[in-house]
Amino acid sequence: MSMPDFPPPVPQPARKDWAAHVRVRIAGFVILIAGVIGGGLIYWLADDVADATAAMQGRQYTAQLERIAGTSGVLVSQFDQWLGHLWHGKQLGITLCVLALLVAAFCFWLAGLMAVEVPQDTPTRR
Structure with missing residues (x-):
């Protein structure tokens, strides 16, 4: 006579x-939906930032800067x-939307590659 399992197995x-x-x-x-919604909200709620560095970009x-670092420095x-x-x-909202589009496009491309089934009877070169 065997002992029953204790505790009894729980059905999964x-x-x-x-x-x-x-x-x-x-x-x-x-990613696409979150990025577009987040970017749209940021674009809609954000203020247009005044370019503070424009004053520095005088002649x-x-x-x-060119004298110190050369043309490459400029x-x-x-x-x-x-x-x-x-x-x-x-601009942050636009950047977020573009990044979300690029990452989502990469995911869709990768999913398309993963979905392709390789026939088993095809000989492979080694």
């Missing part, structure tokens, strides 16, 4: 097992100011 609910490409596609939709500043400074401008005010 049936788990919905989604394929990996479906989960990646759902993640893409969530005198550019000439001094270009790096301009790129840095442009990149910094993307993260303030209404």
Whole structure:
């Protein structure tokens, strides 16, 4: 006579097992919707930021920067100011929407690649 298991096993609910490409596609939709809604709210609620660095970008500043750091220093400074401008005010909302679109597009592309089934009878080269 064998002893019964104690405690008795608890029945587990049936788990919905989604394929990996479906989960990646759902993640893409969530990122897209959250990014567009968040970016839209930021754009709608944010004030237009006055460009405080515009005063610094006079001829005198550019000439001094070019004398100290050269032409490459001026270009790096301009790129840095442009990149910094993307993260303030209404421009932040636009940047967030664009980033969400790019990440969601990558998720959809990746899900499309994952969904392709390779036939098993196809010989592979080694």
